[in-house]
Amino acid sequence: MEEEEDEGVWCSSDSGDDDVEERKSQNVDALIRGNLIVKRQSLLPRVLSVSQGAAVCRKPFKPPCSKSDASGYNQDLTRRLSARKRFVPWGSSSALPRPALEELKLNVPVSVTESHVEEVKLSLPPGIDPLVLWQWHPQDSDNGPPEANFTTITVDPFLVRFLRPHQREGVQFMFDCVSGLCTSPNIHGCILADDMGLGKTLQSITLLYTLICQGFDGKPMVRKAIIVTPTSLVSNWEAEINKWVGERVRLVALCESTREDVISGIDNFISPQSNLQVLIVSYETFRMHSSKFSSSGSCDLLICDEAHRLKNDQTITNRALAALPCKRRILLSGTPLQNDLEEFFAMVNFTNPGILGDIAHFRRYYEAPIICGREPAAPPEEKKLGAERSAELSVNVNRFILRRTNALLSNHLPPKIVEVVCCKLTPLQSDLYKHFIQSKNVKRAISEERKQSKILAYITALKKLCNHPKLIYDTIRNGSPGTSGFEDCIRFFPPEMLSGRSGSWTGGHGAWVELSGKMHVLARLLAHLRQRTNDRIVLVSNYTQVYGNK
Template sequence: MEDENESPSHSSDSIESEPDYEMSPESVSESNGSNCDDDDDDEEQKPAARSAPPPSHQRKSQNVDALLRGNLEVRRQSLFPRVYPVTDAETTLRQPFKPPSCSGYSENKEQLARRLCARKRFVPWGSTRPVLLNITNRFNTPNTEKEDSEESVALPPGIEPLVLWKPEESKERDGEFMSVVVDPLLVKFLRPHQREGVQFMFDCVSGNMSATNINGCILADDMGLGKTLQSITLLYTLLRQGFDGKPMVKKAIIVTPTSLVSNWEDEIKKWVGERVKLVALCESTREDVISSINSFTRPCSPLQVLIVSYETFRMHSSKFNQSGSCDLLICDEAHRLKNDQTLTNRALASLSCKRRILLSGTPMQNDLEEFYAMVNFTNPGVLGDATFFRRYYEMPIICGREPTATEEEKRLGSERSAELSGKVNQFILRRTNALLSNHLPPKIIEVVCCKLTPLQSELYNHFIHSKNVKRAISEEAKQSKILAYITALKKLCNHPKLIYDTIKSGSPGTSGLEDCLRFFPQELFSGRSGSWTGGDGIWVELSGKMHVLARLLAQLRQKTDDRIVLVSNYTQVLLL
């Protein structure tokens, strides 16, 4: 600042912003407040004249004095560079661009990608030099996902790598063969019995078994042992590795019941993410199914896995006749293939794929013909044709089990049974839930009896004393009517809303409950239609089971971090 007496060449005082001087927020506010009252200005002048303030305070007081005289020229300085100073050496960049999730964005994403690619030189606020930004354009760099998917994952301490096959040292040095090792991404989640299962399936489908004509297997583990995870582990390994360094499997088909198609898709994405290119045909139109199958079977298609239902595969099996359309076939719930005369079995058997994996919790039945159908589908010809199997194995085994069988027949039946077991046990693996005893706490079952609520008691008494129920008890009634009454009582004990829905819909089983609507509290319903509105916690109080369950869940949530599974005979109860 220059005073009027020191610079006579200027007709007014001025404030010049010097490079090493930053105005404080107080001086800025005072400079902007030129219309303040005289009383306020006097109060501001008095503290400045009492003591000798530092130079910055002196400038402040000089600014105030010049402002009071009314001949002050103010040159405004930008406030943001002082609040957020940025130097050339320390530049704070904005966060990477995130595309908006709105409709219409996909239509302009290519144009947006070009704009982002061109906007690589960005001048931050307060800086005079541009900074080269490393903008990642996922639309113009298709290898980005591949690089992300191939990031290395280290095994936790104490977990050994899972080597499925290792060549001889001489061949390994020559580079003739390469080891097949399961990715640590999956190894760290495998339990001991699952590691054995993956090794077993690999030995079967890769042809490493001592016996010939074995290229498939049956994994017959009990439910809960992780058949899906073992299959995904093998599938992911074969899609990436092989004996000669090339993938052993290029295309795989997973055939499953319709209700499990989406489950398989979710499981694959859960364990391996986007590392596997797949297509799942679930609730798709005919046009979408045909288009997806054509895209999968195309020779240069990037799709690696097709998840399809048994019915969809049967209807479009002719599209898989070309060679190379499938290198690995996985059949879930494979007990559906126990009849080799069905169209589904024939369609899958005609698939030109030797590597076949069957998953089923109950593959072995007392019917030897059904057992033969599954075994022959897995490894065709390993037990001969149907006529030979029936004459050589089935008839002697069945005759040896008859009560009237002679000692010779029993001996022959035992020999053929042992011979059959020795052959099929090479490619059938069966484990029970006893393996989980080392990993799970002991199972405790507690039966809790819950009292009925007053509403349930009224409905119950009204129902059992109705004329229809008394007539059904005293007289000989049809079995279907008795079962309908039992079902009504089951619904009543679960939740009264099930009874209300039954009455409103007029479905069978409402006899004896015709005039029960008067027992329900009217405040729970709204509108002319009488729709159930429930309320905050009101519906819980109407059922004894629900009341106990709500209190139990509240305690478990406060005191534990346990996961809870609720099972009900009626899905309507779970939706309440």
């Protein structure tokens, strides 16, 4: 081993202070003149002071203990280290020792044992039971041998304590589907169609972490998982996983990355030697690099967020995801499935391919009778057949589709209070409004019947004016449709608005807010809430321009 160093920089520790100072001054002079001499010197004599050092370094490493007693040494060390571990149960002020290693069978750390279940009970708050997704029973001889060491699959307590009753039910439902415990052997996927706000993300992360850590045979059921989501939600999924499970899961999120970073991240994830467990990727990125996931071991669990994007099975993205060699598929969608039966079939067939037959059989057996039976003039026999096929279809798909509404949250949320606040117009808004209603075009549209078609456009213009006069200013400056009624209105706007580049406002944020009565009230309300609470605020507007110009 050699290193490159300056001939004059390094000196022996035995040198005197005068020698050191003289050597430093020589180095400075040499550096200024450009005559600094660099040579390669062996590093070995400086770090190895034994005789025949080079020969010693070439010898193979010898462990401190012999192979014969290594096993006993490791077991003894593990037992002594475990004895030092303590934990404090929920609601207790004293620490309790953890169960012995022999009882926990820690030689396979990803598994859950009966003694682990007892630990789960101790670490959960009062009134919250462990969430046991599967437990072997003697009568279930087909699901595992009686002598199996691991007889339960249990959700970790640090996640269970945050799950509400409907979320526990959702985790159990998804587990039964993806693990093949449903009555039908062809079901390996599911659709979780809960309303927004019911915690689909937390339920999915809970199942994902459980399957990564546990399985029927004591080995993880999932080694590699892919989460496909819209581009805007990639970073949100990464943040949620880090929030709930921290560094317990090794993941890579491809968000706003260069092409080189995307390719490198995917290659690292699918590599057999990689320790990455979760890949978070957008639909577009997956579509462009879908060929990299063609191997059978590239994915064991697929989670598709905003899965209503897969309602058209003819899109390239849908086909790329359908070709992924992964049976365990979970679709998340807060958008209720509509009455288009072919879109419904596309999502169901993506989740569990062939569960309803091919598209021709579905159209002939389900779609045609159901549509004919819905016609008002349909004969009784067609209505009866349509109702029977609709009921049969519901029974078949309800085994792997779970839909809950926000009514479940009524017991967990305070009563809803709606406050209507009327905001006074600012002087600018008032001047624009008076000019608008007194304009010739508006008066003519109101008085003449043939101009009634423009009334809706005028109402829309007034709604924009109520939000912020900048929306009217942009319409006038760009000459867009809808300027009728606001002719010669530029004179009402403050000079600062005209001085900015491309009409941009240069008066500062405070002055910008003061131009709109709504914005003025909203700004004061947000400032008050920020000082008094930690609540999260959702602003809803009919016009995206309101946000773009804020």
